[in-house]
Amino acid sequence: MSTTEIARLDAETAPLVARRLADELALGDGSRDRDRALPHDQVKAYAAAGLGALTVPLVFGGPALPATTVAEVFRLVSWGDPNVGQVPHSHFVFLNQLRLNGTREQQQRIYSEVRAGALVANAQSELGTKHVRDIRTTLTPVVSTGSTTDGCEWLLNGEKFYCTGSLFADYLAVLTHLDVGGPLHVAWVRAETPGVEVIDDWDAVGQRTTGSGTVRFTDVPVADDWVTPFAVTFDVPTTYGAFAQLLHAAIDTGIARRALDEAGEFVRTKSRPYPDAIAIAGVEKACEDPLVVHAFGEMELAVRSAEALLAEAARRVDEADASLSAESAAEASLAVAAARAATAKVAVDVTSRLLEVSGTRAALAATNLDRHWRNARTHTLHDPAAWKVQHLGRWAVDGTPPPRHGQI
Known part of the structure; x- marks a missing residue:
């Protein structure tokens, strides 16, 4: 990484920068999806604009911007291309983990590189385990000396999947046991470290260019001062999970708004009116059909509701961070759960109705309008919305x- 520090953004300038980047992303997101062209240049532009350093604490030279600003940046960038919007998700989540559990020396080291444009990606989930929180990857103590691992305390072994952003990353935040059966920790590993293999094998129907495939670790040397605790995160109230889920909700909201915008443009410029609308309602254009207009009204209402819930959830996270307690952390998680459940439904519904209101021509492969539904459907599978509703119901009933975990 270059040691040149990127200009620091504030709560006013960050969304403006994000909007400009989103407009640029929107010019090519369809072709990148169609060709599965990985957005290396676009991710670099994101970092170069200073958007990756939004949450670096003041004491380490960052702007320490609130969740309200970060969520808005995610929503805007995801409007332009939700693949690029999702790539830095784990970057911000693990920088939050670093803030909560890292030593001052660890924080100084990593935050300084983030200010210079470094990107962090996750290596958390694994295929073939009992559930998403079942981890087999392990750091084992080095028992020999005089080898290539001399001077390091641990060897990292394991294989991860769903490693979003790993193809673009400078650092991999690896969720691992500290010794066999030990508590979960995070190993901060440079992507170019010997023994690290980042594999481009992500083949989902949507979010096709997020670099979310396999990362394999084979006897990767890790010094003790590159390891931070993870399991202890949930021993006390935090907004760790709420913040992570908030950013997912922002991605869904951006997808929904972009789909609605593109639906409006398509109906105004390409769709033909239905014959009955001409005969009965006397319309000349598809966009004048009262049934089409009503459908757009319903979608606009749904998207505005999602945007409002997102903003409210972000505000609750900021309030909890300002005065953290078991009660404020729970309120933040519940507000985010509501936003996450709503934005997931709205994103899938609106991206499907895009085709309904636009007509048969919109289903042609050349339009690639189905990418919005594919992106929404794929991204909303991260966590079951039904469990968000379940926790909201339990709160309402009793x-x-x-x-306390990272998924609510």
Whole structure:
């Protein structure tokens, strides 16, 4: 990484920069999806604009911007291309993990590189385990000396999948046991470290260019001062999970708004009116059909509702961070759960109705309008929305607070 520090953004300039980047992303997101052209240049532009350093604490030279600003940046960038919008998701989540559990020396080292444009990607989930929180990857102590691992305390072995952003990353934040059966920690590993293999094998129907495939670790040397605790995160109230889920909700909201915008443009310029609308309602254009207009009204209402819930959830996260307690952390998680459940439904519904209101021509492969539904459907599978509703229901019925983990 270059040691040149990127200009620091603030709460006013960050969304403006994100909007300009989103407009540029929107010029080519369809072709990148069609050709599965990985957005290396676009991710570099994201980092070069200073958008990756939004949450670096003030003491380490960052702007320490609130969740409201970060969520808005995610929503805007995801409007332009939700693949690029999702790439830095884990970057911000693990920078938050670093803030909570890293030593001052660890924070100084990593935050300084992030200010210079470094990107962090996750290596968390694994295929073939019992559930998403079942981890086999392990750091084992080095028992010999005089080898290539001399001077390092641990060897990292394991294989991860769904490693979003790994193809673009400078650092991989690896969720791993500290010794066999030990507590979960995060190993901060440079992507170019010997023994690290980043594999381009992501083949989902949507979010095709997020670089979310396999990363394999084979006897990767890791020094002790590149390891931070993870399991302890949930011993006390935090907004760790709420913040992570908030950014997912922002991605879904951006997808929904872009789909609605493109539907409007298509109906105004390409769709033909239905014969009955001409005969009965006397319309000349598809965009004048009262049934089409009503459908757009319903979608606009849904997207505005999602945007409002997103903004409210972000505000609750900021309030909890300002005065953290078990109650404020629970309120933040519940607000984010509501936003996440709503934005997931709205994103899938609106991206499907895009084709309904636009007509048969919109289904032609050349339009690639189906990418919005494919992106929404793929991204919303991260966490079951039904469990968000379940926790909201338990709170409403008997005041049971949501569990403490990274998925609510």
